[in-house]
Each structure stands twice: as structure tokens, then as C-alpha cells.
Amino acid sequence: MTTRPPARSVAAAVLAAGLCLAASACTNSGNDDKASGPSSSAADNTAASQQVVTPTDSAAGAGCTSQQYGGGVPKLDITDGSTVVGFSQSESTSNPFRATETKSIENEAKRLGVKLIERNANADVNTQNSQIEDMIAQGAKVLIVAPENSDGLGPALAQAKAKKIPVLTIDRTVTGAACTDFIAFIGSNFYGQAQIAADDLAQATGGKAHVAILTGTPGNNVTTDRTKGFQDQVKAKYPNIQVVASQTGNFAQTDGQKVMEQLLQAHSDINAVYAENDEMALGAVQAIRAAGKTPGKDVKIVSIDGIQQAVQDVAAGQLAADIETNPRFGPLAFQSLQDFYGTKGVPDKVIIKDGHFTSANAKQALDQGLVY
Secondary structure, three states: OOOOOEOOHHHHHOHHHOOOOOOOOOOOOOOOOOOOOOOOOOOOOHHHHHOOOOOOHHHHOEOEOOOOHHHOOOOOOOOOOOOEEEEEEOOOOOOHHHHHHHHHHHHHHHHHOOEEEEEEOOOOHHHHHHHHHHHHHOOEEEEEEOOOOOOOOHHHHHHHHHOOOOEEEEOOOOOOOEOOOEOOEEEOOHHHHHHHHHHHHHHHHOOOEEEEEEEOOOOOHHHHHHHHHHHHHHHHHOOOEEEEEEEEOOOOHHHHHHHHHHHHHHOOOOOEEEEOOHHHHHHHHHHHHHOOOOEOOOEEEEEEEOOHHHHHHHHHOOOOEEEEOOOOOHHHHHHHHHHHHOOOOEOOEEEOOOOEEEOOOHHHHHHOOOOO
């Protein structure tokens, strides 16, 4: 087995992205499924998402380099102005998370002088496969991919691997092995986010509630982890919280509203909602109002992502809390590629530091421009 060199330097280029580097997680975790998430303590304030975060001791683990990736790939200087880097975005930039993520990648590419080509799959995994293959045909020598789902990119990844084109995944995982099928995963601790969401909802309801869960798109690790983390936390800590319904809203506002309308009709006792992203939470707010109920009073809502409209709803009392998913991947993604082509390498997982918005800090975060 090849021993990879220590990978410490990624954090040096985190800049204002608010990222926490670790070989497995920002906190001591035990295993991937049950890694503890962002702290929900008073020390975890909104400004955390804008601060450079020091790596934990676990960041000293092995890192993947171009010499080790898939038996070795050509070494590149991605900042030489001629090497083409491809960026595959999974969903429409009408979603604030995707817009901010894309802009972060574009801005850092421009700052570094990277020649970037981009495609957007608009939530269609077949399209994303085709677009990645097209970027390869257009001369991309390395790829940054925000996957539409975790299992569906086999054809594109196989082609990239066959042509010795490394793939760095951000915000969602893909099927395969790090340093063999993809360089690494950079993203949030989705299981930990869901644990905090359960704690927030318990606090908002006094530990007694009938909850509807609006789950994300099936087939990706975000949905799986955010569902399991919430359910595990409720089971372990809150015996008087009952999940009475769980249905996918596909991470979309329109679907979230439609599903919430149906759930309210089928379960008149629902008095709490856990939405696995903000788009669905905003849809739920509309559905609750349409049912003649008051969001934040008759039905408590907790969500994940931290987009501006949702944080405004937290400040206004319509949402109980919102856990940020930091989309500002640009600085860390490109520093990771530079380390990959250097000697320091990239850990298999780079878990980022996310903020946590509550009634105590949402307005301040908005006033300070810390929300995307």
C-alpha cells in the first residue's frame, strides 16, 4: 500500500470561505455516519462562516497526489493559462446556493488565471453525464463536479478515469473510492447538520411535536444523511417528538409547497416541520399559510442551507432556526487541486465549517452581509 504524504496546506487558502479542513471531520467522529456536526453552542455564531478555520489534528492524515491517483496522472499547472479546468454544476443558479457556489468557483478561477469551462445540468443526471463527457472532449484536463446525485455519474467518471482526468467532487459525494475514482470530497457534515436541526426543533416545540419531514432528492448522500441524522437524534433524545410523515420535496420550493399542502390535509396534527433544505422550507411556509395557519406559531419550522430569504424568516420568527450549508467552495477547491498536483496532497474528505442561524443572531448576520 502506498503511503500518502501529509496534507496540511489546503487550509492556508481557505480565505473567507469559512472552511474547516479535516481528513474525516472537523470534530472527533468515530465513523462517517455518526460524525458530530457543527457546534450549536453560543460560540458558534454567524461570523463563523466568514472566518478562516484552523485544521484539526486529524488534518495530518494522508493526502492524495497526482502521482498516486488511479496509478498516476499527468502533472499540471492549473494556473498556467492554458490548462483547461472543467466545472460541472448540478442545478440551476436560480437556487441561491448554486448561484453562490458557481460564483465562488468563477471568481477564484479568475483570480488565479485558471482557464475555466462550465456546464449546468439543471438537475438532470443524464445531462450531467453528457456535459462532463463534452467538457472532456473540449479539452478539460481536470474536473470540479457538484454531482446531481451520488450514484448516477458512473459513465462520465469512467470516461474521465480512462483518460486520466482527475475529478474533485464538491457538496455531494459520488460512488467510488477516493484517490482512485475521484480525488476527494469537499462538503458539509450533513448528518451533523440534521442532528442540530433536531435539537433546534425540540427547543422550539418544548420537546413535544408531531413532525413532517420534507426530504431531499432521492439517491444522493445529502438526503440520506440529513434524514438519518434527524431521525437518529430524535430517537436518541426526544421521546415525545413523533415523525408522522416523511415525503420528498426534491429540494425544490414548488414541490415542497405541494407536498406540504398534501401532508397538512392528511395529518391535521402536524405542528412542526423539518425541511432538508431552504427551498422546501419556503414552500412549506406558503402551504402553512394557505391552510390558515401561522408559520412559526402554529407550525414550527427548522431548515438547512442558510439562504437569505430563509434567514430573514428566522429573524421574523417564521422559521425557528436554519443551519448554514456554506457554498463558497472556490478558494479551497482550487487550492486542493494545486496541492493534488504538488507534493502535499488532499485528504479523502474535507469537511467544511458551517454557520447556525437562530433568533439570537439571524438579524445580525443579515445586517453584516454574512448570508448568501
